[in-house]
Amino acid sequence: MTKAGNTGNEYLFELALFLATSARNCIDEPPLYGPFRLLDALSRLADFPEHDESLDKDPFLKEVKAFVDEKKFLVTSDVEGFTQAADELVERFAKELKRRSARNRNKGKTGSLHAK
Amino acid sequence: MDVFETIKGRRSIRKFKSKAVERELTEKLLTAACWAPSGGNIQPWKFIVVEDRTTLDMVRKISPGYFGETPLAILVCADKMRAYKVGGAMGRDYLSIADCAMATENIVLAAYALGLGTCIIKSFSHAAMKEILEIPEGVEPELLVVVGYPDAPPAPPRRIPLKENTYLNKFGQSFQPAGA
Numbered sequence: 132m133t134k135a136g137n138t139g140n141e142y143l144f145e146l147a148l149f150l151a152t153s154a155r156n157c158i159d160e161p162p163l164y165g166p167f168r169l170l171d172a173l174s175r176l177a178d179f180p181e182h183d184e185s186l187d188k189d190p191f192l193k194e195v196k197a198f199v200d201e202k203k204f205l206v207t208s209d210v211e212g213f214t215q216a217a218d219e220l221v222e223r224f225a226k227e228l229k230r231r232s233a234r235n236r237n238k239g240k241t242g243s244l245h246a247k
Numbered sequence: 248m249d250v251f252e253t254i255k256g257r258r259s260i261r262k263f264k265s266k267a268v269e270r271e272l273t274e275k276l277l278t279a280a281c282w283a284p285s286g287g288n289i290q291p292w293k294f295i296v297v298e299d300r301t302t303l304d305m306v307r308k309i310s311p312g313y314f315g316e317t318p319l320a321i322l323v324c325a326d327k328m329r330a331y332k333v334g335g336a337m338g339r340d341y342l343s344i345a346d347c348a349m350a351t352e353n354i355v356l357a358a359y360a361l362g363l364g365t366c367i368i369k370s371f372s373h374a375a376m377k378e379i380l381e382i383p384e385g386v387e388p389e390l391l392v393v394v395g396y397p398d399a400p401p402a403p404p405r406r407i408p409l410k411e412n413t414y415l416n417k418f419g420q421s422f423q424p425a426g427a
Contacts, residue, residue, distance in 0.1 A: 145308055152372040153311045160370060168311055204261070208404040 139183030146175055166217060167206045174199045191227050195220060248360045257355055258403065260364030261314035263395035268319045272361050273298075276321065276394070279357035283349040286342035291330040292350045295322040295380055305379050310391060312370025317395035321354060322376065323347045328385040347389040354392050364397030 137145070153168040177196035180186040202216035277294055285291070297303050297320045306320055307313045313320075330343035355365040368391040376388045415422040 148308055149311060152309050152375065155372060155374075156311060156370050164370070171311070204401070 137182050139179070139185070142179060142182035146172070146179075149175060163206050163210065163213070167203060167213075170199050170203050170217070170220075174203070195223060198223070253356050253360050255403075257359040258364075258397075258400050259366045260395070260397045260400060261366055262397070262399040263315045263317050263364060263393075264398050265316070266318070266396045268363065268394055268396070272363065273319060273321075273394075275361060276354045276357050276363075279353040280321075280323070280350040283346065283353045285346045285349075287334045287338060289330050289333045289338050289342060289346060291326045291334075291338070291343040292347050293324040293326050293386055295324065295382075296320075297322065297380070302379070306371070306376070306391070309375035309379065310368055310371035312368040313391070313393060314366070315393075315395075315398075317393040319394040321392045321394065322380065322388055323351050323354075323390045323392065324382060325387050325389050326385065327387055344389060351390045351392060358392075358394055362396070363394055364400065366393050367391070368393060 150172060153172070157165050157168060174196045177189070177192040177199075180188050180192075198216070198220065202213065205213040205216060273296060277296070280292065280294065281290070283292075297306055298318070303317070303320060306322075307316070325343040325347050327339050327343060331339035334342050351367055355367060358365045369389075371388070371391055373388060376382070376391075380388075382388060409422065409424050413422040414420050
């Protein structure tokens with residue numbers, strides 16, 4: 132997935148293939164593999180800017196990718212720890228959402244002032 | 248290497264070095280697999296050794312459970328036609344799977360004893376695997392073993408202690424390990 136030289140389109144295809152095979156397998160696999168695959172997909176998605184120069188590097192996504200990669204295999208050994216990590220991940224996203232929303236709102240205010 | 252040391256030391260490896268696995272070692276793994284127990288001596292296993300980079304890359308891409316990049320993968324398949332011919336319905340529906348699992352266990356233990364790392368994967372697309380490796384009708388992919396030189400062996404996971412899963416003489420009657 133992180134193979135150097137993959138273009139954005141190739142990477143997108145690979146990611147889509149991962150989602151398709153995961154979806155099919157999740158029908159038969161242990162239920163916890165569903166959240167595990169989604170987190171792994173998040174990790175792979177966060178790599179997208181490495182393969183497509185038109186996308187900005189996103190420090191937040193890079194940070195959560197590292198967190199996910201560190202914690203995702205807890206699913207096989209420590210379900211409680213895996214659940215806590217998923218909770219923490221959502222909290223991080225919620226805080227980041229608030230931060231980005233506030234930033235966008237301020238941008239909007241600034242924009243409207245300039246419009247006057 | 249002592250057999251208990253091998254059994255307890257083996258881990259599922261998900262990070263590998265890029266170093267290639269020597270063909271001689273691959274052959275040792277396959278020989279170990281072929282000496283696995285087999286119900287009715289059916290030996291229903293078929294092995295596909297994948298070394299070609301392009302093919303290996305395709306196999307990795309259709310296997311959500313395949314982590315890291317490895318120089319080698321061995322697909323353990325069950326020959327259901329042979330299993331049925333020799334072992335009837337039980338051979339086809341049960342023994343062939345159990346035999347492939349035991350052969351796979353031999354592969355991963357032998358690999359560990361040879362200094363190699365492995366991970367057994369069932370999370371692959373069955374249909375895509377058949378298409379990519381041109382596996383005929385009647386032969387079913389059971390388990391994929393990815394093989395390479397380990398980079399970061401994980402800590403041992405917790406194991407359920409004997410006193411919680413073992414009974415003496417009848418189900419539910421406590422089995423007390425000597426060291427307990």
